[in-house]
Amino acid sequence: MMGLSLSRILAVLAKEFTQLVRDRLTYAMIIGIPVLQLLLFGYAINTDPKHLPTAVLVQDQGDFSRSVIASLRNSQYFDIVASVGTPAELNRLIERGSVQFAITIPGDFTRKVVRGENPQLLVEADASDPAATGPAVSALNMLPQYALRHDLKGPLAPSGTARKPFEVVVQDRYNPENVTAYNIVPGLVATILTMTLVMMTALAMTREVERGTMETLLATPLRPIEVMVGKLTPFVLVGVVQATLIIGMARILFGVPMAGGWPALILGLFLFIVGSLALGFLVSTVARNQLQAMQMSFFYFLPSILLSGFLFPFRGMPQWAQWLGSLLPVTYMLRVVRGAMLKGVGIAGSFQSLAALTLFMLIVASLAVRAYRTTLD
Amino acid sequence: MTLAIDVSGLNKSFGGRRVVKDVALKIEQGHITGFLGPNGSGKTTTLRMLCGLLTPDSGKGTVLGLDFPSEAEAIKRQTGYMTQRFSLYEDLTIEENLAFIARVYSLDRVSSRVDQALDKLGLHDRRKQLAGQLSGGWKQRLALAAATLHEPRLLLLDEPTAGVDPQARRDFWDEIHALSDTGITVLVSTHYMDEAERCHDIAYIFNGDLIARGTAAELINQSRLVTYEAEGPRADRLARDLGGKPGIEMVSPFGPALHVSGTDRGALEKAIEPFRRQPWQWVEVEPSLEDVFIHLMHAQGSNRLGEAA
Numbered sequence: 001m002m003g004l005s006l007s008r009i010l011a012v013l014a015k016e017f018t019q020l021v022r023d024r025l026t027y028a029m030i031i032g033i034p035v036l037q038l039l040l041f042g043y044a045i046n047t048d049p050k051h052l053p054t055a056v057l058v059q060d061q062g063d064f065s066r067s068v069i070a071s072l073r074n075s076q077y078f079d080i081v082a083s084v085g086t087p088a089e090l091n092r093l094i095e096r097g098s099v100q101f102a103i104t105i106p107g108d109f110t111r112k113v114v115r116g117e118n119p120q121l122l123v124e125a126d127a128s129d130p131a132a133t134g135p136a137v138s139a140l141n142m143l144p145q146y147a148l149r150h151d152l153k154g155p156l157a158p159s160g161t162a163r164k165p166f167e168v169v170v171q172d173r174y175n176p177e178n179v180t181a182y183n184i185v186p187g188l189v190a191t192i193l194t195m196t197l198v199m200m201t202a203l204a205m206t207r208e209v210e211r212g213t214m215e216t217l218l219a220t221p222l223r224p225i226e227v228m229v230g231k232l233t234p235f236v237l238v239g240v241v242q243a244t245l246i247i248g249m250a251r252i253l254f255g256v257p258m259a260g261g262w263p264a265l266i267l268g269l270f271l272f273i274v275g276s277l278a279l280g281f282l283v284s285t286v287a288r289n290q291l292q293a294m295q296m297s298f299f300y301f302l303p304s305i306l307l308s309g310f311l312f313p314f315r316g317m318p319q320w321a322q323w324l325g326s327l328l329p330v331t332y333m334l335r336v337v338r339g340a341m342l343k344g345v346g347i348a349g350s351f352q353s354l355a356a357l358t359l360f361m362l363i364v365a366s367l368a369v370r371a372y373r374t375t376l377d
Numbered sequence: 378m379t380l381a382i383d384v385s386g387l388n389k390s391f392g393g394r395r396v397v398k399d400v401a402l403k404i405e406q407g408h409i410t411g412f413l414g415p416n417g418s419g420k421t422t423t424l425r426m427l428c429g430l431l432t433p434d435s436g437k438g439t440v441l442g443l444d445f446p447s448e449a450e451a452i453k454r455q456t457g458y459m460t461q462r463f464s465l466y467e468d469l470t471i472e473e474n475l476a477f478i479a480r481v482y483s484l485d486r487v488s489s490r491v492d493q494a495l496d497k498l499g500l501h502d503r504r505k506q507l508a509g510q511l512s513g514g515w516k517q518r519l520a521l522a523a524a525t526l527h528e529p530r531l532l533l534l535d536e537p538t539a540g541v542d543p544q545a546r547r548d549f550w551d552e553i554h555a556l557s558d559t560g561i562t563v564l565v566s567t568h569y570m571d572e573a574e575r576c577h578d579i580a581y582i583f584n585g586d587l588i589a590r591g592t593a594a595e596l597i598n599q600s601r602l603v604t605y606e607a608e609g610p611r612a613d614r615l616a617r618d619l620g621g622k623p624g625i626e627m628v629s630p631f632g633p634a635l636h637v638s639g640t641d642r643g644a645l646e647k648a649i650e651p652f653r654r655q656p657w658q659w660v661e662v663e664p665s666l667e668d669v670f671i672h673l674m675h676a677q678g679s680n681r682l683g684e685a686a
């Protein structure tokens with residue numbers, strides 16, 4: 001009587017298989033998650049980011065500055081996307097995050113090289129993400145030896161082999177000590193909110209359906225927008241509490257600086273919280289039960305973490321991955337929160353990201369209201 | 378005679394399957410109408426269309442004097458709907474559930490209405506208890522209280538007493554009659570014959586077709602069914618011998634006795650003749666509602682087959 005029965009085990013096994021095959025979403029997860037992870041980690045993620053956008057301010061009239069720029073390009077780490085005329089313009093580009101590096105070639109650069117006066121090349125790096133700038137900065141150290149080797153021949157050849165014709169001064173801005181936590185911890189605000197809020201609302205609505213209470217709600221005169229506002233508002237509060245908690249802990253435990261971008265941060269958080277909640281609401285109108293809602297949310301989390309620039313440098317990803325990442329609200333929230341905390345970027349400076357978040361919120365909220373069925377059809 | 382519900386041409390399909398077919402329904406104000414029919418015949422779908430939970434594919438008429446279905450929102454406000462499955466919040470207390478319902482209907486004097494409802498239910502002492510902890514019978518009474526909180530003029534009840542013990546069912550029906558006495562119109566679906574008999578009239582739906590309408594007595598008369606009851610030791614065992622004989626349309630156990638019915642009296646009597654002997658006693662009886670319904674089902678079913686062939 002105590003013995004194991006193979007036929008009973010087979011009965012359970014056959015039942016599990018049948019149920020597994022019928023559950024299409026679980027099926028999609030079994031296949032989809034590994035494939036997605038493999039593709040993203042394999043192709044999109046690159047811890048040696050190249051082609052970083054760089055702005056140059058050339059104050060020198062000589063030929064050597066051109067050679068320096070050419071060899072910057074040849075290193076593949078730097079894409080010269082802008083050539084500006086004033087230090088103020090240069091500053092604005094790096095502050096807004098349009099460029100990762102701002103390089104100033106001082107006046108008299110060529111002349112000083114010729115005279116052997118060892119001029120300085122100033123490189124300002126946006127070090128708010130140390131992982132993004134690290135390899136490029138290493139490449140910079142090699143620059144003086146190679147950049148001018150074709151120009152400095154004959155009489156101009158450097159006297160000593162060890163002597164460099166010019167010096168590269170790298171100035172890390174925003175995170176001068178290259179503390180990884182300064183980059184990751186503010187990023188957590190965006191990712192934690194994504195994970196909790198989307199799932200919370202997605203579950204809250206499907207729970208009504210699953211427990212049958214949706215029928216009661218629908219039989220009452222409640223309107224979709226009333227249900228949505230009533231459902232989401234408590235979770236906005238939850239989001240605010242979470243954000244406050246994370247930012248508070250980031251300051252106290254990790255000493256993350258707050259450079260002063262409060263207005264952009266608060267506006268960004270509000271847009272992002274409401275948008276994420278509306279997305280959860282949208283998920284719940286599609287999902288038939290809580291399990292499906294969880295699974296769907298998971299499919300959203302994965303790219304949100306991997307493609308947004310949270311863990312890996314956004315600019316290190318290939319173009320298609322950057323393009324996909326640009327569709328995710330987390331990407332913009334990360335820029336807002338890092339900009340605000342590390343650089344003190346205000347609303348004007350984060351305008352693009354804030355506009356993207358607004359657009360996201362409006363689209364998702366209107367889709368959710370439209371998808372919400374007032375009947376059981 | 379004022380009609381609370383007067384709709385016709387009601388149709389609804391799900392995924393290409395017609396669940397409700399050209400149903401026309403007239404229900405007199407203040408009446409309790411029993412909505413009967415086998416599982417999956419379209420009762421729930423019809424009720425849901427009437428209260429605006431489902432959009433009919435076609436159909437028009439009036440409900441409570443309002444245009445159906447264009448004024449569905451206004452109909453909703455004056456209709457109380459009780460779902461088949463308990464659909465209040467199990468993780469809210471009895472009082473919280475009632476207060477929530479009162480608020481979403483924008484009722485005035487919320488707390489006094491809730492108090493009144495609790496008094497009527499006799500749940501005043503237990504008002505802080507979670508609704509999920511109530512027994513099946515109490516849950517149904519709470520659901521009825523919630524469905525009537527906004528003083529609807531029409532009550533749609535979807536198998537309100539399924540799985541409820543006999544005493545609780547009786548209490549529940551006493552309440553329905555009390556509500557009906559105040560002028561509320563009630564359409565209630567059920568599988569129980571004793572409940573069908575307590576209705577003022579009956580609508581019988583089968584496979585999406587409304588096939589019979591009238592009081593219990595009318596339905597029995599209309600069926601033109603002749604029923605004999607056989608009593609005696611092991612009378613129910615006769616079923617096997619009688620079933621399928623010409624003239625016998627239906628053999629159904631009735632307690633320990635057996636009901637044998639047919640529409641052709643002569644043929645029926647001829648068929649049972651060989652069995653009119655000891656130890657069985659045969660007596661002609663009035664067919665029960667159940668006999669009539671099973672007969673309706675079979676008749677309709679074979680019509681269907683005939684149409685198909």
